[in-house]
Amino acid sequence: MEEVIAVAIGVLAASGVWLILRPRTYQVIMGLCLLSYGVNLFIFSMGSLFIGKEPIIKDGVPQDLLNYTDPLPQALVLTAIVISFAMTALFLVVMLASRGLTGTDHVDGRERDE
Amino acid sequence: MSAMNQMIVLPILLPLLTAALMLMLGEKHRQLKARLNLLSSTLGLGIAVTLLLWVRNQGAAESIGVYLPGNWPAPFGIVLVLDHLSALMLTLTGVIGVSALLFARARWANAGASFHALFQVQLMGLYGAFLTADLFNLFVFFEVLLAASYGLLLHGSGRARVRAGLHYIAINLFASSLFLIGAAMLYGVTGTLNMADLALKIPLVPEADRGLLHAGAAILAMAFLAKAGIWPLNFWLVPAYASASAPVAALFAIMTKVGFYATLRLWTLLFSGQAGASAHFGGQWLIYGGLATLAVAAVSILAAQRLERMAALSILVSAGTLLAAIGFGQPILTGSALFYLVSSTLALSALFLLAELIERSRSANEQPLYEEEDALPSPLESLHPPKGINLDDQQKVVVGQIIPWTMAFLGLSFIACALLIIGMPPLSGFIGKLGLISALFNPLGLGVEPEQPLSPAGWTLATLLILSGMASLIAFGRVGIQRFWKPEERPSPVLRRYECLPIVILLGLCLILSVKAEPLLRYTQDTAASLQTPERYINAVLSSRPLPGPTTQNAEVQP
Numbered sequence: 001m002e003e004v005i006a007v008a009i010g011v012l013a014a015s016g017v018w019l020i021l022r023p024r025t026y027q028v029i030m031g032l033c034l035l036s037y038g039v040n041l042f043i044f045s046m047g048s049l050f051i052g053k054e055p056i057i058k059d060g061v062p063q064d065l066l067n068y069t070d071p072l073p074q075a076l077v078l079t080a081i082v083i084s085f086a087m088t089a090l091f092l093v094v095m096l097a098s099r100g101l102t103g104t105d106h107v108d109g110r111e112r113d114e
Numbered sequence: 115m116s117a118m119n120q121m122i123v124l125p126i127l128l129p130l131l132t133a134a135l136m137l138m139l140g141e142k143h144r145q146l147k148a149r150l151n152l153l154s155s156t157l158g159l160g161i162a163v164t165l166l167l168w169v170r171n172q173g174a175a176e177s178i179g180v181y182l183p184g185n186w187p188a189p190f191g192i193v194l195v196l197d198h199l200s201a202l203m204l205t206l207t208g209v210i211g212v213s214a215l216l217f218a219r220a221r222w223a224n225a226g227a228s229f230h231a232l233f234q235v236q237l238m239g240l241y242g243a244f245l246t247a248d249l250f251n252l253f254v255f256f257e258v259l260l261a262a263s264y265g266l267l268l269h270g271s272g273r274a275r276v277r278a279g280l281h282y283i284a285i286n287l288f289a290s291s292l293f294l295i296g297a298a299m300l301y302g303v304t305g306t307l308n309m310a311d312l313a314l315k316i317p318l319v320p321e322a323d324r325g326l327l328h329a330g331a332a333i334l335a336m337a338f339l340a341k342a343g344i345w346p347l348n349f350w351l352v353p354a355y356a357s358a359s360a361p362v363a364a365l366f367a368i369m370t371k372v373g374f375y376a377t378l379r380l381w382t383l384l385f386s387g388q389a390g391a392s393a394h395f396g397g398q399w400l401i402y403g404g405l406a407t408l409a410v411a412a413v414s415i416l417a418a419q420r421l422e423r424m425a426a427l428s429i430l431v432s433a434g435t436l437l438a439a440i441g442f443g444q445p446i447l448t449g450s451a452l453f454y455l456v457s458s459t460l461a462l463s464a465l466f467l468l469a470e471l472i473e474r475s476r477s478a479n480e481q482p483l484y485e486e487e488d489a490l491p492s493p494l495e496s497l498h499p500p501k502g503i504n505l506d507d508q509q510k511v512v513v514g515q516i517i518p519w520t521m522a523f524l525g526l527s528f529i530a531c532a533l534l535i536i537g538m539p540p541l542s543g544f545i546g547k548l549g550l551i552s553a554l555f556n557p558l559g560l561g562v563e564p565e566q567p568l569s570p571a572g573w574t575l576a577t578l579l580i581l582s583g584m585a586s587l588i589a590f591g592r593v594g595i596q597r598f599w600k601p602e603e604r605p606s607p608v609l610r611r612y613e614c615l616p617i618v619i620l621l622g623l624c625l626i627l628s629v630k631a632e633p634l635l636r637y638t639q640d641t642a643a644s645l646q647t648p649e650r651y652i653n654a655v656l657s658s659r660p661l662p663g664p665t666t667q668n669a670e671v672q673p
Contacts, residue, residue, distance in 0.1 A: 020288065025280065032287050039291045039298075046302035073301070076250055080294055083257045087290070090264055091283050097268075098276045107284075109277040 005045050012038030023112075025095045025105050029088065036084035040077050047073030118168050122181040122196045124161050125204055125241035128154055133234035141227060148219055151230040155215050158237060159208030166201040170637060177644070178654035180247075185660040189311040193655055195247040198641035199452075203244040203375055206456060209623065210368050210463045211237050213616035217467050218361035220612040225270040225359065232269070236262035236365065243372050247655055249297050249307040252376065256293065256341075260286050263369060270359045278353040285350040289340045296334025303327045310655035313383045313648055317390035328395055331384065335377060335396060342373030343433040345407040352414075355426035360470035363422065364616075367463040370433050371455060378440050378448075382645040383652075387443075397441045401571050404438025405578060412582035415589045421469035421597070424589055425462060428535050431582050432458040438575050439550055447553040449642035453635055454546030457627055461534035461543060464620035468527050471609060471617075472597050520609045525598050530621050532590040537583045542627035547583065549635070551576050 012034050019031025047070035055071035057063055095105075102109040132154040136147050169177050179196040182188070196204075215233065223229045239259025246252050264286075268279045301307055303323050304315040319327050340347040351370070355363050377400070385395040411430035418424045432454070439451035530541065537547035554572050557564050568576075627634060644650060 020284070028284055032284065032291075035288070035291050039294045042295055043298040046298040072307075073298070076298070076301075079250070079254065083254070084287075084290070087257070087261065087283075087287055090261065091287065094264070094268065094276060094279055094283055097271075098280050101271075101273045101276050107280060109273065109280075 001049055001051070002045075005041060005049060009038045009041050009045070012041065023106055023108075025098065025107055028107060029091055029095060032091065033088055036080075036088070040080055040084075043073050043077050043080060047071075118165070119179050119181055121161065121165065122179050122194050122245060123183060125158055125165075126194075126238055126245065128158050128161070129234040129238035129241065133231045133238065136231040136234065137228070144224065147230045148223055151233060152212075152215055152219070154234060155208070155212045155237065158241070159205070159212050162201070162204040162208040162241075165196055166205045169196065169198055169201040170640075178651060180654055180658040182658060182660055185663070187660055188656045188658055189306055189308045191660075192251045193247040193308060193310075193658070194245045195310075195651070195655055196245060197651060198637065198644050199375070199379065200244045202452065202456070202637070202641060203371070204241060206371075206459055207237065207240045207244065207368050209620070210365060210459065211240075213463060213467070213620050214361040214365040216612050216616040216619075217364065220610040222270065222359050222361050226268075228265065229269055232262045232265040233365075235259075236266060238262075240368060240372065244375060247309045249300065249309060249312070253290070253293055253297060256372075256376075257290065259369070259372065260290070263366065266362045266365070267354060267358050269362055272357075274353075274357040275359075278350075278357040281350050282354040285340065289337045292333050292340075293337035296330050296332075296337060299326060299330025299333065303330060308655070309380065309383050310652040313386070313389070313652050314656075316384055316392055317388065319392075321391070324391060327392065331380075331395065334380070335399075338373045338376045338380075339403065339437070340373070341370065342377060342437060343370045343407065343430050344403045344437055345410045345430075345434070348407065348430055348433075351430065352423060352426040355429065355466075356420065356422040360467050363425070363466040364463040367429060367459050367466060370429055371459060374433065374436050374455070377437070378645070381440070383648050386646075386648045388648070394443055397443055398571075400441030401438050401575075402441075404434045404436070404441060405571065405574055407434030408438060408575075408578045408582055409434075412578070412585040415582075416585050418589060419593075421472055421593055422466065424593060425465045425469055428458075428465070428586065429462055431535075431586065432462065435550070435575075435579060435582075438571075442554075442557075442572070444553065444557045445642040445646045446557060446559060446639065447550065447642075448645060449635070449639035450546065450549030450553045452638035452641055453549055453631070454543075456634065456638075457534060457542040457546045457624060460620050460624050460627075461531055464527070464617050464624075465531040465535065467613070467617050467620075468524065468531055471613060472524055472528065521598070523609070523614060525594075527617050527621060528594060528598070530624070532586075532594065534621075534624055536586045536590065537579075538587070540628060542624050542631060545628065545631045545635075547579055551579060 016031045016033075016035030016038060019027045019034065022028065022031070050069045053067065053069040055069050055074055057068065061067050098109060099105050104111060106112070132150060136150065139147055165179075169179070177198065180188075181194040181196075182191055183194060184191040186192075211233075218229065218233075236259055239255050239257075239262055242255035243252060243259060246255055264279065264283050267282060268275055297307065300312065303319055303326050304312055306312055306315060316327065336347070343351050355366055358366060381396070381400070385392050385397075387393050389395070407430055411427050411434055415424055415427040415431065418427055436451050436455055439447050439454075533539075533541045534543035537543040552560070554576050555564070555568060556562065
């Protein structure tokens, strides 16, 4: 399972970085989205990966990390998702404003050969 | 002590509640919101000053205040910590916040929606970032202050602002991703996010994991340093700051210092001398990164034409100086750097405000310079008037002409700002730079022979400090001649009282710092000394106990 998660994070982050370096605002915003997905998975995997273990304490199960998964990364991911979602929405608004003011979707507000 | 500990959370709560109240008031009641904003900011400044005085008057051991927002014991819950460094930054934020707000009241506050609410959220993020002692909480406060700064940067709208804002947001979103990756890696290696607990765990990290720990710390540092404006991560800064409206740019003068603060705080805690194999990890990077920033900014400032741009580049000069100075890890040097930080931040903030007033008189009859990058500095020879021309407007005798008070005010303030930023006597910028150079050559204090001669990096920093001052001198001299002495017809600008007041306050504070530098210098030296010994900080955080609630108290009474 580690390999699958690692490959997934790697693909997401690599495509995110590549898209961020592209000249169109839409590509940049997609890149930022993909990158934040990769980061969220990364935080999640930092709590070490288990199958079939819960983060919430149950009666009758000994309270140690052998029987539970670490709940903190999951809480962190939740916060990170909310924040990155809000910031991406805000970025979208600025992107539209830039499109309206400059008449182009280039990140510099003008085409390269102008 | 206990009441003071409760006060630590106020700088965060006050702006939060004020912002919420303003959002409920909606788009009407502008005057009411402006007054509310000013009242809340002034109150925040008052709280910050109270906390500062409290920290200063305590003995070194008790000078750390701890507040547990969730009433959970330290490594498990979020902790707010007030020590010398955070109290200093809080007060600086308060002063700059009030000044920027006073300036904004005259014109800018009405240039767009929700200025006052965003302003308060920005203050809350700044105060929170300076107070928190939890890595993930620091991330949250960073996002709060960034979210508000996106709105404030775009305040007033316009093509240049939206373009710069787009880059600013993209860079900061990317830096936030790096922040999360770094924080997650530190958590993965050490199993904690509490800064004090991290400092305890780092010496115990097994050798096999040390590479991962260092990689995580380096990625985290990239996020902070991008905000602090280190070269080559700072290309977003100049266009963003130069295109922001004047009061926002003045407030942003403290924003790069947040990155600097986070670097200083985490580096001195996590990689202190007691960190075992990781002691002083990355110090060389700070030094050389800071030196590169300083050199590049000093060269760029020579090419800058607009005053706003020069102010933004001066921020980079000061960021480079600070980062290089703390990288040496010497307490006296760090203390001098903190004094320099206070003086330069106040001066830069005043310069951003002043720049708009000065450019305002110019924009009446000249084309604004939008595409600044393409323009080269015009040579000063072009300023010479043709021979035989009387420069006076009405062709009167030139001698004995009355200078309008606005031009006199602007000119004198400009000279004061320039002196402060260049670091020339008699103002406090000189004391700051002198302190830095003196600390470089006498790392153990004046009169004590240093153990080893000054390193090449130290020599480079001392040289660059002087050269960058000279570059600023040339640049400010040229701009001053062009703006104030250039022979052409221009109306002297109309200034309002609210616009002059903050400049007077900021420069007045610098003047006080020049005459009465000792208390602040003593304070910053104490700060550096307490940063040098992180055990006190760690003990204060980890030994803080949650307050008993009403139910637990009852349980204790009847066992």
